[in-house]
């Protein structure tokens with residue numbers, strides 16, 4: 001038994017959203033009680049006491065779209081990389097990286113991403129991986145790292161035609177084998193690892209490849225695909241696919257539905273939005289990545305008006321979900337030229353929809369602190385100097401808290417990070433090994449030593 005106490009508790013539940021001096025009791029992987037600290041301590045006298053030291057105790061954050069393959073890119077500049085549009089950015093940077101990722105590079109990228117996520121209070125990730133240098137077994141290698149580090153992870157491999165038929169087929173097989181493994185693991189009670197079936201983007205997926213994906217998936221899971229991130233998808237649909245819009249193509253090939261999540265959807269038409277809604281498909285928005293790639297602002301407010309469920313991810317631009325929350329608000333207000341929009345949508349995406357998506361994929365109640373939910377809990381350092389209560393907690397999270405406020409991260413009842421130190425992991429050793437892999441990757445990309 002573990003009690004997390006000595007701080008305000010933010011539950012993200014409608015009935016009791018805030019407890020000024022609260023506590024969360026954890027038994028194994030499950031929250032067994034949430035309430036006033038004194039009541040909880042009295043109820044579980046023998047439990048270990050984890051002191052939040054006044055920090056805010058809240059549900060772990062969920063990142064619905066990231067890319068482990070970019071984990072070693074921080075600080076990297078690739079010779080000759082000078083993109084003038086989104087496709088050039090892919091060609092000159094990201095595809096070069098994934099074409100040079102061998103298994104150790106994939107493992108190191110997973111450590112980099114997962115450790116950074118834990119430091120930022122993220123307890124669950126949906127990843128979209130590519131390592132075209134070495135595909136077979138890559139999702140299983142990431143799975144092993146996720147299990148070692150304790151991160152709740154939904155994995156997929158981004159199938160693409162971009163590196164030829166053989167690599168495309170290998171990517172389809174990797175998804176299918178991993179999805180089957182995850183389905184079997186779920187039957188054994190595994191709620192830490194899940195699978196989606198990944199596709200890169202509609203503009204690098206032929207009709208034949210989409211059919212192969214649907215066939216190989218065989219109804220095992222939903223699809224995770226980039227759609228209309230840049231104008232490439234729109235251009236491709238008009239020049240190469242007989243004018244059939246990207247979302248309509250996905251519909252025709254049976255890739256949409258309530259288990260599928262489409263990344264970005266910046267340049268979709270109103271008719272495509274209707275298809276997304278009618279099929280119960282999800283969209284995941286990545287505000288900072290979109291700004292960084294200069295691809296435009298996703299019409300998220302319109303998605304909401306039409307009843308489309310929208311999640312929040314980072315696209316690996318950052319691992320800080322609270323930074324993403326802030327940027328979502330300002331890009332939407334800037335785009336709408338309205339200073340009063342986006343607030344409700346921002347909180348719904350990060351705290352409600354991400355939790356619904358994750359609960360759907362992991363078979364546990366996630367994203368709330370309540371009895372019976374999975375014990376994914378974080379403690380955020382937050383000095384308070386203005387009124388702070390259940391009435392205005394969202395304002396404090398939006399404008400005051402950052403991922404780096406995180407001091408303690410607990411996933412599935414396991415304390416991964418306590419008072420800003422990893423509990424079981426040898427952070428120094430992992431970072432040193434990751435650095436060696438980064439040097440190797442950078443050397444391969446730029447033809448020099450680091």
Ligand SMILES: [Zn+2]
Pocket residue numbers: 065066067128226263315
């Ligand atoms: Zn992405």
